[in-house]
Amino acid sequence: MEKFRLVTAAFAISLAALALALFTQLLTSSLPAVERFGLTFLFDTIWDPVMEVFGALPFVYGTLVTSLIALLIAVPLSIGAAVFLTQYVPTRTSYLLSFLIEIIAAIPSVVIGLWGIFVLIPFMRDPLGTFLVECLGFIPLFQGPVFGPSIMTGAIILAIMIIPIITSITKDAINTTPELQREGLVALGSTRWEVITKIILPYARPGIIGGVMLGLGRAVGETMAITMVIGNTPSIPASLLAPGDTLASVIANQFSEATSAIHTSALIELGLILFVITVVINICARLILRREVARE
Amino acid sequence: MSSEIEIEDLNAWFGEKHVLKDVSMEMEKNRITAIIGPSGCGKTTLIRCINRMHETVPEARVEGRILLNELDVYQEDPVSIRSRIGMVFQRPNPFPTMSVSENAVAGLKLRGTRDRSVLAEKAKEVLMAVGLWDEVRNELNKPGTSLSGGQQQRLCIARALAVEPEVILMDEPCSALDPVSTMRIEDLIYRLRENYTIIIVTHNMQQAARISDRTAFLYMGELIEYGPTKRLFEKPENELTERYISGRFG
Amino acid sequence: MGSREKFDEELREIYRMLMEMGDIAVSSISSAMEAVEKLDEEKAKVALQNNQKSFELMRGIEDKCTELLMLQAPVAGDLRRIITAMKVSIDLNRIVRYAKNISTLALDMVKEREGHFKKLVGLKGMKKTTIEMIEKAMKALFEKDKSLALEVYEEEKDVDALYEQIFRELITYMVEDNRKITRGVRYLLAGRYLERIADHACNIAEGAIYVATGERISPE
Ligand SMILES: Nc1ncnc2c1ncn2[C@@H]1O[C@H](COP(=O)(O)OP(=O)(O)O)[C@@H](O)[C@H]1O
Ligand SMILES: [Mg+2]
Numbered sequence: 001m002e003k004f005r006l007v008t009a010a011f012a013i014s015l016a017a018l019a020l021a022l023f024t025q026l027l028t029s030s031l032p033a034v035e036r037f038g039l040t041f042l043f044d045t046i047w048d049p050v051m052e053v054f055g056a057l058p059f060v061y062g063t064l065v066t067s068l069i070a071l072l073i074a075v076p077l078s079i080g081a082a083v084f085l086t087q088y089v090p091t092r093t094s095y096l097l098s099f100l101i102e103i104i105a106a107i108p109s110v111v112i113g114l115w116g117i118f119v120l121i122p123f124m125r126d127p128l129g130t131f132l133v134e135c136l137g138f139i140p141l142f143q144g145p146v147f148g149p150s151i152m153t154g155a156i157i158l159a160i161m162i163i164p165i166i167t168s169i170t171k172d173a174i175n176t177t178p179e180l181q182r183e184g185l186v187a188l189g190s191t192r193w194e195v196i197t198k199i200i201l202p203y204a205r206p207g208i209i210g211g212v213m214l215g216l217g218r219a220v221g222e223t224m225a226i227t228m229v230i231g232n233t234p235s236i237p238a239s240l241l242a243p244g245d246t247l248a249s250v251i252a253n254q255f256s257e258a259t260s261a262i263h264t265s266a267l268i269e270l271g272l273i274l275f276v277i278t279v280v281i282n283i284c285a286r287l288i289l290r291r292e293v294a295r296e
Numbered sequence: 297m298s299s300e301i302e303i304e305d306l307n308a309w310f311g312e313k314h315v316l317k318d319v320s321m322e323m324e325k326n327r328i329t330a331i332i333g334p335s336g337c338g339k340t341t342l343i344r345c346i347n348r349m350h351e352t353v354p355e356a357r358v359e360g361r362i363l364l365n366e367l368d369v370y371q372e373d374p375v376s377i378r379s380r381i382g383m384v385f386q387r388p389n390p391f392p393t394m395s396v397s398e399n400a401v402a403g404l405k406l407r408g409t410r411d412r413s414v415l416a417e418k419a420k421e422v423l424m425a426v427g428l429w430d431e432v433r434n435e436l437n438k439p440g441t442s443l444s445g446g447q448q449q450r451l452c453i454a455r456a457l458a459v460e461p462e463v464i465l466m467d468e469p470c471s472a473l474d475p476v477s478t479m480r481i482e483d484l485i486y487r488l489r490e491n492y493t494i495i496i497v498t499h500n501m502q503q504a505a506r507i508s509d510r511t512a513f514l515y516m517g518e519l520i521e522y523g524p525t526k527r528l529f530e531k532p533e534n535e536l537t538e539r540y541i542s543g544r545f546g
Numbered sequence: 547m548g549s550r551e552k553f554d555e556e557l558r559e560i561y562r563m564l565m566e567m568g569d570i571a572v573s574s575i576s577s578a579m580e581a582v583e584k585l586d587e588e589k590a591k592v593a594l595q596n597n598q599k600s601f602e603l604m605r606g607i608e609d610k611c612t613e614l615l616m617l618q619a620p621v622a623g624d625l626r627r628i629i630t631a632m633k634v635s636i637d638l639n640r641i642v643r644y645a646k647n648i649s650t651l652a653l654d655m656v657k658e659r660e661g662h663f664k665k666l667v668g669l670k671g672m673k674k675t676t677i678e679m680i681e682k683a684m685k686a687l688f689e690k691d692k693s694l695a696l697e698v699y700e701e702e703k704d705v706d707a708l709y710e711q712i713f714r715e716l717i718t719y720m721v722e723d724n725r726k727i728t729r730g731v732r733y734l735l736a737g738r739y740l741e742r743i744a745d746h747a748c749n750i751a752e753g754a755i756y757v758a759t760g761e762r763i764s765p766e
Contacts, residue, residue: 184389188403189379529621531760538622543550
């Protein structure tokens with residue numbers, strides 16, 4: 001028993017050490033860039049490897065904005081889907097549909113990226129983009145011209161990729177709603193809608209938040225699929241319908257062909273920023289969850 | 297106002313499992329009807345058919361008629377039926393996110409009452425009706441789940457009363473409570489019979505004998521015997537009833 | 547042993563005690579009446595001793611029934627058997643007390659050193675019928691036999707008729723000859739006690755019907 005404890009302790013410690021090592025590795029490798037650009041790295045909007053000007057802001061912007069829009073699209077859809085699957089359809093149908101949704105999560109992201117190139121981008125160009133410009137064009141975020149590859153396209157791809165995660169976690173959370181609570185409200189003479197809004201969703205809230213955070217983490221770190229549809233343009237366009245770039249995709253795109261040591265180091269610093277963002281999201285998720293649980 | 301219930305040839309299923317078989321009985325106005333029988337005989341299912349909760353279970357099915365004052369329950373909107381037939385569950389289930397007073401008037405709020413003074417008034421009225429007012433008047437804003445088990449169950453009864461039902465169904469309302477709380481609830485149920493028709497499922501035969509006017513004995517989904525409680529406990533007509541109530545079940 | 551089996555065991559014990567009381571009651575009546583008929587002091591003492599035994603049995607039954615009611619909260623047939631056992635034990639004990647009273651009359655008669663001034667046909671008849679009634683009522687109780695219990699009621703009418711007859715007869719004797727008053731009153735009292743005993747036998751029959759069917763029938 002004692003031996004077993006030692007072994008598990010060794011594993012736990014080495015995992016923690018690994019995370020720490022990763023962090024220090026990123027830190028030391030990005031040191032040249034950090035020393036050369038200092039804080040301006042974070043705020044500069046120009047990324048030009050030829051001129052050796054490196055500013056991270058377009059990628060931070062791209063990452064955060066695509067992820068947030070992805071959440072805006074995915075969260076209502078996922079909650080709706082989870083409620084539908086748990087409350088409105090017979091068990092067997094629910095099983096089948098859930099299985100199909102979960103399959104999306106299993107599709108390699110490069111395949112989703114290909115689908116994005118061949119289906120989503122043309123679709124974005126023609127009906128959707130023009131439609132958005134026509135209806136919402138007065139808002140700068142939706143002004144023309146319409147590009148196929150764009151921040152919006154990337155966000156939609158991310159949304160598709162995180163919907164299965166959020167749906168499945170929300171479903172689980174809904175299924176933990178105590179039957180006794182649900183029945184208590186039904187017996188008082190409430191409609192199905194009231195049961196969902198007054199009992200099921202409040203009860204599932206911590207779980208849903210957890211699922212959303214997990215989805216956000218996935219969206220922030222997603223590389224391949226979004227690289228293929230976002231347009232890879234290091235700028236901060238006013239419109240969501242213009243191309244952009246994200247931290248993960250610029251690293252993936254440029255790392256193998258980085259021309260100088262400082263370019264490599266700058267890319268690693270982008271990795272460090274991505275690492276910090278995901279850690280911050282994780283911590284926030286934990287804090288929110290803890291508060292939610294304490295409220296119970 | 298209280299109403300009478302008439303059940304005609306009721307059959308109920310869970311999937312393929314036939315759990316109620318041709319049950320016919322009447323429950324009188326302003327009376328307490330007790331339903332007794334061994335575990336799994338269909339007591340809960342029977343009362344859940346009355347307020348149409350049975351059909352909310354996937355794969356569950358009902359046939360037959362249930363009349364609430366001659367109105368066919370199965371021809372009406374289940375939501376409106378459930379607001380006329382209240383239910384109290386085996387385990388107290390106040391809503392954990394609501395305070396004591398919010399719990400008491402949860403049903404009224406569902407029905408769209410927003411006026412705070414009306415809600416507060418009603419909360420006081422029903423909490424008094426269940427004898428809880430003096431105990432909780434200083435804790436009205438605490439969560440409903442912070443009360444003791446017996447208090448929670450009385451809160452659930454108050455919650456059912458607030459929507460002014462005609463019939464109250466109770467599924468073993470004391471089975472999770474200590475003897476003192478049980479006695480208090482029994483007294484309460486007995487008092488409520490002045491204004492409501494009450495149907496109570498109980499596995500406690502003394503309880504049925506103490507508070508009910510009529511008792512029904514169910515066995516394997518069939519209504520074996522139904523009659524005035526005193527008669528049923530003194531001289532049951534059916535051999536099975538006699539063996540069950542005197543604790544000689546093989 | 548499960549609590550239900552223990553319950554059944556206790557209830558059987560109560561009925562065994564009840565049967566013993568029934569035997570005591572019958573033997574008390576027959577000894578007391580024999581003491582009267584034969585002016586036999588020894589026989590009279592038997593009935594006097596029975597009184598104590600019967601009282602103890604009655605108390606024992608009461609205790610056991612109380613315990614069962616308290617601990618087992620019986621219903622239906624069980625409840626009817628327990629309640630009836632308590633009531634019947636009281637009736638049987640009363641019967642033994644009446645038999646004791648008859649024995650006391652016998653002792654008084656022995657002290658008077660006088661023979662009977664008439665044949666005691668009527669009293670003998672009453673004795674025979676009351677004993678039969680008690681035996682039938684007890685049998686009806688044990689065998690849950692309603693029709694047998696109803697026969698007891700019929701016989702009570704015979705006892706009443708006999709008592710009426712004895713009463714008239716003795717009044718005639720006493721009016722004719724006032725020296726016969728003391729003895730005559732003793733005969734009359736013995737008859738009266740037997741008539742009371744028959745009443746209690748009817749109570750037992752009533753209990754038998756309650757156990758058998760749950761009905762409570764009233765005399766007449
Ligand atoms: N949700 C359910 N699904 C399938 N069978 C059920 C369900 N609930 C109850 N049953 C079955 O139906 C029968 C009657 O149950 P119930 O009405 O709860 O009995 P009782 O309340 O008398 O104990 C039992 O045999 C039980 O196993
Ligand atoms: Mg039940």
